[in-house]
Amino acid sequence: MKDDEKNVLAVLGRSNIAALVQLLTATSPRIREKLESREGYDFSPEVVHVSRNSRSIVGRGGVRPLIEICQTGDSVMQADAACTLKDISAVPEVRPAVSEEGIIKVMINLLDCGALLRSKEYAADCLQNLTLSNDNLRRCVISEGGIRSLLDYLVGPLPQESADGALRNLVGVISVDVLVSLGLLPRLVHVLKSGLLVHRKQQPQ
Numbered sequence: 001m002k003d004d005e006k007n008v009l010a011v012l013g014r015s016n017i018a019a020l021v022q023l024l025t026a027t028s029p030r031i032r033e034k035l036e037s038r039e040g041y042d043f044s045p046e047v048v049h050v051s052r053n054s055r056s057i058v059g060r061g062g063v064r065p066l067i068e069i070c071q072t073g074d075s076v077m078q079a080d081a082a083c084t085l086k087d088i089s090a091v092p093e094v095r096p097a098v099s100e101e102g103i104i105k106v107m108i109n110l111l112d113c114g115a116l117l118r119s120k121e122y123a124a125d126c127l128q129n130l131t132l133s134n135d136n137l138r139r140c141v142i143s144e145g146g147i148r149s150l151l152d153y154l155v156g157p158l159p160q161e162s163a164d165g166a167l168r169n170l171v172g173v174i175s176v177d178v179l180v181s182l183g184l185l186p187r188l189v190h191v192l193k194s195g196l197l198v199h200r201k202q203q204p205q
Contacts, residue, residue, distance in 0.1 A: 054091040063088065063101045070106050075115035082110055082122035089129035095137060104130060104140050111149045117158055124153055124162035131169035138173045141166070147174065151187045 057063065069081040085107070089098055103126070110123040127146060131138045141147075147170060153163040171179070 054088045054094055057084075057088060058094045058097050063098055063103070067101055067103055067106050070110055070119075075119070078110070078114065079116045079119040079122065082107070082114070082119050082126065086122045086126040086129065089126045092133065095130055095134060099130065099137055099140060104137070104146070105144050108141070108144050108146045108149050111146075111153055120153065120156075121158050121162065124150070124158070124166065128162045128166040128169065131166050135173055138170050142170060142174055146170075147179070148182050151183055154187050 057066075063085070066081045066085050069077050070085070073081060085098070085103060089095060089103070107123040107126045107130075110119055111127070114120040114123060127141060127150065131141055147167070150163045150167050150170075154160055154167075
């Protein structure tokens, strides 16, 4: 983009994957600021509902900029980028390519330190997707410390299904002794107690 400053508004108006990636990877600080201020192109979930669009984003280099936003963007942009990555990770054939961009470590960090609760929830969803059917990705989640982060997530205020699903995906490639050493049992007790309390509250008086 030779004339970045002049063309930004025109490019922001294009609703296609190429323009999206062009903007996300722009070197001009002004363009990045325009994008991240949410005054320009909306890159979040709507563009990746179809698996073809997910493959296009991956193929055109759009994953790395989204990951960078998860690391450095403001809290709202961070959540939007995490949601988009979660949707992309739901497409099985792109998971290995997405993992090569470092998504696993970033999602684990978001699970631990995300500024918004929904960012954490999207990160848990993404990790569940990534660990569905690939042992290499499962081992990567384990080696990056994902087990402990998922266990910690279980005792938090957010919906537990995604973290529970991710842990179920991982138990086949990690020993029970390791799970116990990471504090699985007290967290399971907490989850069971929480479920019992919810069940009691839902019962008619």
